[in-house]
Amino acid sequence: MTSSPTQDKSSGKGSLSALFGLAPFLKPYKKQFMLAAVALLFAAGSTLAIPAAFKKMIDLGFGQGAGAAGIEHVNAAFLALFALAALLAVATAARFYTVSWLGERVTADIRAAVYRHVVMQSPEFFETTQTGEVLSRLTTDTTLIQAVVGTSVSVALRNVLLFVGGLVMLFVTSAKLTAIIIGLLVLVVVPIVLFGRRVRKLSRDSQDRIADASAMAGEILNAMPTVQAFTHERIEAERFGSSVEGAFSTAMRRIGARAWLTMLAILLVFGAIVFVLWLGAHAVIEGTMTGGELGQFILYATIVSGSLGALSEVMGEAQRAAGATERLLELLSVRSNIQNPAQAVALPPRAANGAALRLQDVTFFYPSRPETAALSHLTLDIRAGETIAVVGPSGAGKTTLFQLFLRFYDPQAGAIQLDGVDIRHLDLHTLRDAIGIVPQDTVIFSANAMENIRYGRADATDEEVIRAARMAAAHEFIERLPEGYRSFLGERGVRLSGGQRQRIAIARALLKNPPLLLLDEATSALDAESERLVQGALETAMQGRTTVIIAHRLATVQRADRIIVMEDGQIVETGTHASLVALGGIYANLAALQFQPVHHTPQEAVK
Structure with a gap:
């Protein structure tokens, strides 16, 4: 039996491993990922080179007895800084463009894949799955993935490079101070991990509440005549308001947890850095470290702490995207019991009757x-x-x-x-x-009359469409529409009467010309005159089938x-x-x- 992805919303923890499920969608774009990686390496490398340029400028340009040589060193240092800034600008722009393209492209592919998969499901799937839930996954969840692929992944990789590179340069500058700062930073990891788990769970809950609200809104908006006929507008508005408030409350718990996580990370990281810099200042006064080395150490410490703070921020986005990915993969994993046979048999040639x-x-x-x-x-x-x-x-x-x-x-x-x-x-x-079918509940699409009838056979000519409309006694009322067959019929055919919608559906079935x-x-929805016309058309259509x-x-x-x-x-x-x-x-x-x-x-x- 086909299982609904909404039957167990609590399944799965939304762990970051869920993001590996995006691999099939990322695989076709290896070239773009390589270009982004190259740009990323240049951007990170130029950023890490800036503190070294500052060290040389301070020690050689502002040191004791620098004189005229000092001016030359300062000029050279500033030229080097400008060159690094130019390289950083070009590399950052290239990285931004490439990863943004990837985010848009992969998101479009995911949306298309999910929609293609959903429309292939049997009615059994839609017995247990709300349309609003599917739409939420197609929009909200894919938008989260777009943010991760198009921004967060790049930011995370950049900050990982800066963190690792900055840490290496901190050791090169002063192994003693770096050892102290690492020991202190290890203490930061524990609260970040603990809060990260809470954020992950709340992210999943938040998405579920949003999906619930979307599903409710979709159901009610599709039944507005019934809602208004029973004067339930206020009741339904209150129900939706309660659902939205529930989503808001869950979202605020998630935001609160992330705010605490961010505050804790920044406080602990910068507290550790300030303490270590205090030790460094004493080292300069004691003559065991130069002013340039301290300046370089400060800049690298800033880079490391900034990258760690950015990583904690990205981690929250990644956890939300992991939950979204998990939900989309659940949807893509649903398999319909109604499948094409492995080796299909052909129907015998169509009989005349x-x-x-x-x-x-x-x-x-x-x-x-x-x-x-x-x-x-x-x-x-x-x-x-x-x-x-x-x-x-x-x-x-x-x-x-x-x-x-x-x-x-x-x-x-x-x-x-x-x-x-x-x-x-x-x-x-x-x-x-x-098989041609005229259902009791006629479906009219948000298109013109010509395209609604042509839905019966996509390759039909305009003349064939009009002939089918004549057979279904629909031609005359269509011709009286403001733009005839090119008239837009409104969402779900709201601009037509029930009888007119049914005649459109009959014309659609006749155009298909099935055995x-x-x-x-x-x-059922026709008046006496329309019924007489359609009955005659149906008698003709029944011939030979x-x-x-x-x-x-x-x-x-x-x-x-x-x-x-x-x-x-x-x-x-x-x-x-x-x-x-x-x-x-x-x-x-x-x-x-x-x-x-x-x-x-x-x-x-x-x-």
Whole structure:
């Protein structure tokens, strides 16, 4: 069973080792990393050379009896300092550009990989994963990784070089003072490590709270008409406010821990340095150390302490990014149970009258409801070119049939065959290309009418799109839009009525021209006039193809070659409209209840 990455948010500690999971995304850019490394070495080298230039300037330029030679030494020292500054500027700019490019490039690759992986998941994944959670990982988490790859890694490496190089030069300058300062700095490491663990945990918690808030906001914004219809605006605003406050509280605990970490690191490091410099000042007074050596020691100590402080700062960013990386890797590790077969079987050539469909003793449980069978020991043969209507009470398993036909799920028992081939042996694209569907809940994308219909077949010409729209009785209302087929339909089709959205969906399915057509309440949102137009279009579309219809409307059911009545995941009645009414069973009751408003009396409804 596919596991959701949100099922165990506490799993994993967000340790820095999680950052090694980024290796596959970094590997293609070895050349850029080499250029960044070269620039980094030049920048660090020029920085470490500056204190040595100051030492020479102080000892040779300002020493006793320097005179005219001293002026020459000072001039040479300042020229050397300017050259070092120029090298540092060029190297730093090159490093900044290269690592920033890497950060943007790797982040873009990660976002694309995560999105590509998510859209390949089966509906089972989305039963347990909130869309807002996925969006949070695509945005907030990848932004953290971008900061690390594009900035923090470079800063960390630079400061590691400065720390190591500065430490070596401190030993060269004065081994005694350096030994003392190292002994003191070791004491700094313990509190930094302890606080670092707390920051890491709080970073993970903070990201989870932000994801929760995003998920809640996404869910509510997608259901605003319902929220407003029930006057829950204030309630939902308060719920979101509470969630945001929870995220804020967690973030403040993280920030507080980082602030303490930074304060402690700076206080201890600089306290140690001040103490050692006090010893150095006494050494100069006693004549065991020159003024230039003390100046050099001070500068190298500043470099070492500054690099250590920067590393502690970067460590916090790295720990946050480690948590983000862990969450993204969790998402990328999810594997759908619905996979393409290792060796796909081809469908036989398309028959002139559509596709044959067969269910053999199919039993299916939804992963989220493993105790209740949605379908139980279902066997059904649908001949090529046949029109089948599936009716039954809500929860009977009608829509589940369509989801299994499309192989959104696999049954736990039994098999489904399309033209004699088990659909588990077909490539998923081959299977789904052979099926057109008009869902009950129509999906309209944030695009114009032309592109929404063309979604049925991406390579369709404008003329083919318009022809499909005419067949679906959508052409006239599209032409009346401000820009016709180029009119933007709004997010989720908010600029269209329910009937117009459904006709767009029907046109999309007709454009696909599949051998098997699935209609899930395809005319449920249409008024009487639109229904008449669409019914005529559907009758034309049904020619030369197999059609399975979930419908309660009498006009649709009567046109079916066979009516399948389902209850509790089983087929309980099969026949024509007249034979099932005469049977006096479930279908007769459904007909009496559902068609009564149209035909006024149950007696007229079953004539």
